[in-house]
Amino acid sequence: MQSAKILEGKKAVVAELNEKIKNSVSGVLVDYRGLTVEQDTKLRAEMRKAGVEYKVIKNTLIRFALNDTGLEALDAHLENPTAIAISADDAVAPAKIITEFASKNEALEIKGGYLEGQVMNVAEIEELGKIPPKDVLIAKVLGGLNAPLSSLAILLNQIAEKKAAEETAE
Numbered sequence: 001m002q003s004a005k006i007l008e009g010k011k012a013v014v015a016e017l018n019e020k021i022k023n024s025v026s027g028v029l030v031d032y033r034g035l036t037v038e039q040d041t042k043l044r045a046e047m048r049k050a051g052v053e054y055k056v057i058k059n060t061l062i063r064f065a066l067n068d069t070g071l072e073a074l075d076a077h078l079e080n081p082t083a084i085a086i087s088a089d090d091a092v093a094p095a096k097i098i099t100e101f102a103s104k105n106e107a108l109e110i111k112g113g114y115l116e117g118q119v120m121n122v123a124e125i126e127e128l129g130k131i132p133p134k135d136v137l138i139a140k141v142l143g144g145l146n147a148p149l150s151s152l153a154i155l156l157n158q159i160a161e162k163k164a165a166e167e168t169a170e
Contacts, residue, residue, distance in 0.1 A: 010061060017057060017065040017084075025091040026115045028098050028125055029074060032056065032083045034107030043101050043108070047085060050093040056083045073119040077111035091115055092131050099129030 021027060032040065047054040059078040066074050085094040095113065102108040113120045115128065132140075 013057065014061050014064045014068070017061065018068045020053065020086050020088075021065055021069045021071070021114075024086045024088050026094055026113065026128075027084055027086040028094045028113035029062075029077050029111040030083050030085070030098060030102075031080050031109040031111055032107070033081055033109075035105065039105055039107070043097075043105075046097050046101065047094075050087075050097055051089055052085050052087045052093050052097060054083060054085045056081065070117065071114050071119060074112050074114065082111065092128060095125045095128040096131070097129075099126050 032043075035043070044054055059082050062082060062084060063075055063078050066072055066078075085098060087093045098108070098110060102110055110122045110125055112122065113125045115124075120128070
């Protein structure tokens with residue numbers, strides 16, 4: 001039988017993970033077996049830079065946390081070693097980093113994930129990973145809004161010049 005101290009430690013890990021999942025917008029489960037130390041270090045650095053928390057946690061502990069947050073459908077993916085990438089701010093970051101990394105490193109296998117409380121399969125995570133970063137999307141929207149305004153400004157300027165030319169001709 002497990003000692004009370006070990007059991008309390010595990011309960012604390014589950015409670016912490018549970019809280020992080022509840023406060024996150026997205027998360028991705030991966031099987032990291034086969035990654036070299038160098039590859040894993042690079043992946044962790046990319047995650048940190050993007051503000052994504054990436055941890056290796058025992059499947060049973062992840063299972064308890066997922067069940068407490070209504071994501072029990074991910075239980076089926078909790079075989080073999082599992083790491084979880086969680087983001088509290090950027091819904092796309094975990095999927096983007098992991099899909100890009102997995103495309104270059106076959107050892108990293110995407111298992112499943114969630115977005116705002118909804119379970120996602122591997123194909124959905126890969127699609128989410130293809131979405132451009134938030135700042136690029138904002139720039140595209142602003143560029144799209146700016147183009148008609150620029151055209152309108154040019155048109156108004158041409159009308160004003162034409163009127164000015166007609167007034168001086170009279």
